[in-house]
Amino acid sequence: MRLNEVEYNHAQPVEGYGPGFFRIGGQVIEGPVITGAEGPQRWGGFEDTAPLLALAGEIDVLFVGTGTEIAHLPDDLDRQLQEAGIAAEPMSSPAACRTYNVLLSEGRRIALAMIPV
Incomplete structure (x- = not known):
C-alpha cells in the first residue's frame, strides 16, 4: 500500500463538532461556519449569501450542512x-x-457552509 501526504494549504479538515460549534484546524468556532481554500470563517447563515456567491468559479461543489x-x-x-x-x-x-473531509483529502475544489447541530 502506498501512502500519500495530503497538503491542505489553507483549507483545513473539520476535526469535530458539537452543540453550537465546529473545530477546524484546531480552532473552535461557534455558530454557522464556511470553510474551504481560504480557511474557516464565521457565516451569518442562509440569509448571508455574499460569502457563498463569492465562491463562484473557485469551487466545483458547495456542501451545505443544514444542522442535525x-x-x-x-x-x-x-x-x-x-x-x-x-x-x-x-x-x-x-x-x-465527513464528505468535505474525504473530498478535501483528495485535493478537490470544494467548500463547506454549515449550521451547527
Whole structure:
C-alpha cells in the first residue's frame, strides 16, 4: 500500500463538532461556519449569501450542512447559487463534514457552509 501526504494549504479538515460549534484546524468556532481554500470563517447563515456567491468559479461543489437533519435550502438561496453556477449539495451537518473531509483529502475544489447541530 502506498501512502500519500495530503497538503491542505489553507483549507483545513473539520476535526469535530458539537452543540453550537465546529473545530477546524484546531480552532473552535461557534455558530454557522464556511470553510474551504481560504480557511474557516464565521457565516451569518442562509440569509448571508455574499460569502457563498463569492465562491463562484473557485469551487466545483458547495456542501451545505443544514444542522442535525437534512433540509432543503431556502428557495432564494438555492436560486442565487444556481444563477452563480455553484452546485450546492444540502445534507445534515455531520454528513457534510465527513464528505468535505474525504473530498478535501483528495485535493478537490470544494467548500463547506454549515449550521451547527
